[in-house]
Amino acid sequence: MTENYHTHTARCRHATGTEEEYVLAAIDRGLKILGFSDHTPFIFPGDYYSTMRMYPDELENYVATVLALKEKYKDKIEIHLGLEVEYYPDRMGDLLKLITPYDIEYFILGQHWCGNEQGEPYNGRPPTDDNARWERYCSQVIEGMKTGLFTYVAHPDLLHFVGDKDFYRQHAKRLCEAAVTYDIPLEINILGIHSGRHYPREDFWKIVGQTGCKVVLGCDAHSPQGLADFPSEDKAMELVKRYDLNLLDHIPLLPCK
Numbered sequence: 504m505t506e507n508y509h510t511h512t513a514r515c516r517h518a519t520g521t522e523e524e525y526v527l528a529a530i531d532r533g534l535k536i537l538g539f540s541d542h543t544p545f546i547f548p549g550d551y552y553s554t555m556r557m558y559p560d561e562l563e564n565y566v567a568t569v570l571a572l573k574e575k576y577k578d579k580i581e582i583h584l585g586l587e588v589e590y591y592p593d594r595m596g597d598l599l600k601l602i603t604p605y606d607i608e609y610f611i612l613g614q615h616w617c618g619n620e621q622g623e624p625y626n627g628r629p630p631t632d633d634n635a636r637w638e639r640y641c642s643q644v645i646e647g648m649k650t651g652l653f654t655y656v657a658h659p660d661l662l663h664f665v666g667d668k669d670f671y672r673q674h675a676k677r678l679c680e681a682a683v684t685y686d687i688p689l690e691i692n693i694l695g696i697h698s699g700r701h702y703p704r705e706d707f708w709k710i711v712g713q714t715g716c717k718v719v720l721g722c723d724a725h726s727p728q729g730l731a732d733f734p735s736e737d738k739a740m741e742l743v744k745r746y747d748l749n750l751l752d753h754i755p756l757l758p759c760k
C-alpha cells in the first residue's frame with residue numbers, strides 16, 4: 504500500500520495513540536498518502552448520545568491537529584483531512600453546515616447503522632438472517648452513493664447477514680452495480696481481516712469481481728500499528744487475485760462540499 508485514507512483518532516473513543524504516532528507509523532512503513540477519517544460528529548435531536556464518534560465540539564481540535572501535522576510533515580508525507588460518515592438522510596444537512604468553516608477534504612461512507620441511527624440496531628453485529636435488513640442496508644448505501652459526497656465505501660460488506668444466500672447475492676449485486684454506475688470504489692477492510700471479522704466476505708467480493716467495481720484497500724487503523732499490518736494486507740491481495748478485482752493504484756479524492 505502507498506495510500507491509506509481510513510484512519511481514526513482517539514476522539515472516537517475506541518482508537519488509541521496520538522495523531523503524531525499515526526503519522527510517524529505511516530512514514531515508517533512508507534505510505535505516500537495518509538488520510539485521517541475519524542468517525543464524524545453528528546448533531547442528533549434530543550439527548551441521544553452516540554458512543555463511537557467525536558462530539559461536534561471536538562471537530563475544531565480534530566481539524567487543527569491534523570492540519571498542524573500536515574504542515575509539520577509536508578516534506579515526508581502527504582496528509583489529508585477527512586471523516587468517516589454514515590449516510591443518515593435527516594442528519595446530512597446539519598453535518599454539512601457543521602463542517603462548513605473547516606477544510607474537510609473528503610468523506611468515506613461507513614454505514615454502521617441504517618435509518619438515522621437512533622433506535623436502529625448496529626449493522627456489524629450480532630449476525631442477522633433478516634432479509635429486510637440486508638435489503639435496507641444496500642438501499643441506504645446506494646442512496647449515500649447517489650449524493651456524490653463520498654470518495655469511497657468503507658467495508659461495504661459490514662452488515663453481518665447469515666440468511667438466504669441467493670437473497671444475499673441478489674442485493675450484493677445491486678450494491679455493486681450502483682458502485683459502477685456512480686463510479687465509487689469499494690474498500691477491502693484491512694482491520695476486518697486482522698480481527699477475523701465476518702468481512703471481507705468471499706461471496707461479496709466474488710460479486711465485486713464479476714461486476715468490475717473499482718476497489719481500494721483501507722487500513723481502518725484504530726491504532727498506529729494498524730497502518731502497518733502486512734500479513735493482513737497480503738491476505739487482502741490474495742482476495743484481489745482470487746476474484747481478479749479492479750484494484751486502483753491511486754484513490755481519487757472526491758470533494759465533500
Ligand SMILES: [Zn+2]
Nearest residue numbers: 511515517542
Ligand atoms: Zn471505528
Ligand SMILES: [Zn+2]
Nearest residue numbers: 509587613723
Ligand atoms: Zn473506520
